[in-house]
């Protein structure tokens with residue numbers, strides 16, 4: 001089941017009034033084609049019928065995968081998530097993300113069977129190295145996949161002012177060490193729709209260094 005709302009919108013470029021189909025959420029098992037559109041980052045694209053004006057729409061969205069018992073609430077900055085943890089998703093892994101790139105990353109992590117908190121620790125270590133080697137103070141890294149031949153974790157790295165990512169991978173050992181850190185700290189993702197991100201990873205690593 002996908003939940004759909006049709007809205008009237010006006011093209012910001014040519015003023016043409018049109019209908020826009022808002023997807024409040026999708027079920028990944030019932031709508032694999034919509035899941036694919038998340039993974040190729042086109043699900044929220046909108047194009048004007050008249051002038052071809054293009055926009056990436058931003059609104060709250062809920063991703064549910066009953067097979068993996070996973071539910072992800074995408075709640076862009078400035079919007080409120082209407083999602084309450086209901087009985088139907090009791091026992092599900094629940095995550096909250098801010099944008100499509102983060103939603104895609106979470107799906108890829110859980111589809112690969114990884115623990116997203118451990119992946120955030122790996123990412124933190126990788127970013128520290130890459131910031132030095134690229135001599136940049138900021139970069140964005142997103143989990144991409146586990147490489148089939150080496151078992152390494154591959155990340156898409158977005159450098160400042162570069163629209164296309166570069167790819168870097170880390171050994172599975174780094175992931176296993178990260179799991180060990182989490183076990184030592186007895187750290188788990190927070191209850192409810194948890195934000196598992198770089199900030200949480202840094203906080204845990206500081207705790208670990210102070211043991």
Ligand SMILES: [Zn+2]
Pocket residue numbers: 011012013014015016048049050051052053
């Ligand atoms: Zn238009």
